[in-house]
Amino acid sequence: MRILLRSMVGLFGFLLLGQLSAMGMWQITGVGSESNDFLSVVIGNGQDNTISAVYGGNVDNYIYEYVWYGGGWDRTQIPFHHNDFSGLAIGNAANDVHLQVVGSNTDNHAYAYLYNGTSWTESDLGNSGNQGLCIAVGNGRNDGNTRVYMGKNNSRVEEFFYSGGWSSSEIITVNDDVFALALAQARNTDSDYYLYIGCRNSNVYEYHGNATSWDQNPGFTFNTTDRVRALVVGAARNGDSQVRLYAGNETGQIWERYYNGTSWEAPVRITPLFPGWGVVRGLAIGDGRNDGVTRLYAATEGDHVYEFTYTTAWSAGVDIGSPSANNLTSIALGTGRNTSSENQLYVGSLDNSVYEYKWLTDTPTASPTISATYTHTPTATESATPTPTSTPSATYTHTRTSTPSATASATSSHTPTATLTRTPTASPTHSPTSTPTPTWSPTLTRTPTFTVTPTYTMTPTYTATPTITNTFTITPTSTNTPPWTLTPSPTISATYTASPTFTHSPTATPTYTATRTATRTVTSTITVTATISATYTVSPTISPTFTITPTLTVSPTVVPYTDLSRVVVYPNPYRVKFNPRPEVKFIHLPRNVTARIYTLTGELVRELHKDDASDQILWDLKNSRGSPAASGVYIYRLESGNSKAHGKVVLMR
DSSP states (O other): EEEETTTTTTSSEEEEEEEEEEEEEEEEEEEOOOOOOOOEEEEEEESSSSOOOEEEEESSOOEEEEEOOSSSSEEEEOOOSSSSSEEEEETTTSSSSSSSEEEEEEEEEEEEEEEEEEEEEEEEEEESSOEEEEEEEEEESSSSSSEEEEEEETSEEEEEEEESSEEEEEEEESSSSSSEEEOOOOTTTTOOOOEEEETTSEEEEEEEOSOOOOEEEEOOOOSSSSEEEEEEEOSTTTOOOOEEEEEEEEEEEEEEEOOOOBOOOOOOOOOOOOOOOOOEEEEEOOTTSSSSEEEEEEEESSSOEEEOOBBBBBBBEEOOSSSSOHHHHHEEEEOOTTTOOOEEEEEEETSEEEEEEEEEEOOOOTOOOOOOOOOOOOOEEEEEOOOOOSSSEEEEOEEEOOOOOOOOOOOOOOOOOOOOOOOOOOOOOOSSSSSOOOOOOOOBBBBBOOOOOOEOOOOOOOEEEEEEEEEEEEEEEEEEEEOOOOOOOOOOOOOOOOOOOOOOOOOOOOOOOOOOOSSSEEEEEEEEEEEEEEEEOOOOOEEEEEEEEOOOOOOOOOOOSSSSSOEEEEEEEEEEETTSSEEEEESOOOOOEEEEEEEEEOEEEEEEESSSSSSEEEOBBOTTOOOBBSSSSEEEEETTEEEEEEEEEEEEE
């Protein structure tokens, strides 16, 4: 039976936005919530078809499958009931080309689940005699056959092999409980698979298998200083194709180990000595942001996921968000949504839920490209104004026309930084009858102010009208000749220089008349004086200021619960070490609720009331006088009409 869980705009809604930066943000949403804690999570083609899915192993003794169908998560409970599923893996467990979901169980067995196209079938791989704590699937003996390996709480590793039927045997004994396994090609110059075993005694061991035996590498000494809880192998250093082994321990440290082709180099601790985020419960390697950069991710008991990036050295762990106030137990990275090729992170939590971390690139509509074009027409004046002193005179008009332009462009690529405040959501129990989805209205405001310095090309338009004053001196010479008319035609050349420079050669043909009664010799001297003054004035002024104030409002519909049957109180217990914000929330509430908090002796500490569409009440850990409540155990009682609920809440300051 499949029950639809629509996490994005349905059952879970947007739980919160994790780490926010100028480049984007982590969106954390619920995938599924069941009746008990999730201890393990894995992503892959568990149905042995083209469908990728998320699988979670639960303390309620079931494995759950979540398939993204485009509008939400399709949930399937794989219908086989055992004890806690402590570890999950996907692989060709039976060497028959079919992928199966394989789980380690605290009932001492390992189980494999095969989907036949319509339903799930189960194979019991065998009773190992001790609780299974972790699991791995692969070609461990390097003979081309896939086997299943389970780490147990008796310091041993069990191997399961299918050949017409399942057989099992203990193959490796170490010095303490086996908490983590990794089967991988961790030596860059060696194509063989090696089995890495993380133990309670703080050590990691390397074993090599062949068809007849398992051999420990005595030169592989790897002590992480505390219990090893997580192992992963991969090329986590971005830009470096060399694979390395990573181990996380109970102090919160992460260690890196590298095989250089001839030997293992000394372990490198890539985190502080005491990181402060609690036990590292899971590690994953991959392109979590879908930006081409490989990173390392860690899920911690401090309820948060941390991201590590290698450039020339390892960055400090970046907190990318917490989905709940309960411990995280496992992490997987891959393509969990079938409608997209992008990667996401998935974590299991002790608040009964599986969560998805999805990186959202910051490309809001409030990031426009602004272009401004300004046209300025400068004025250019050229003049020459001499005063003519004699006749004849000549006037010349010279006109030049061009198209002036001044263009400036400015582009704003500012990315707004915003703070989004979440109205915390709930983690509903299995198949709720109503669907709360929180409402928040993040507002992104930016006011970039900048000055544009234009670059322009000026070709001025001007009219030059010089007035030329010609001074002529006439000295006539004549003989005794009858009257005549003298018409000299001198050629006058003048060169004028202005800015811009131009040259023109005017020709003047003055006409003169002289009448004499004697013989004379006439000498005509013409002096032309011209003055041209050009003045240009260019005054462009460009000072634009841009203000952009976009507002993004997301307001999904909130459908309240109808009674108090699914109340959740968190964090409970409240521990100031992991929850610096002083608040405890009562969630999954109907519209009208009164909450009363009492001491164990029955004294009323605080009364709270709500009558709105939200599904929660927040207690700020203060009494009715406004003083902080002391550490201890308190009784809460909730009432909504005829529906009532009560329980305990613990404060640990």
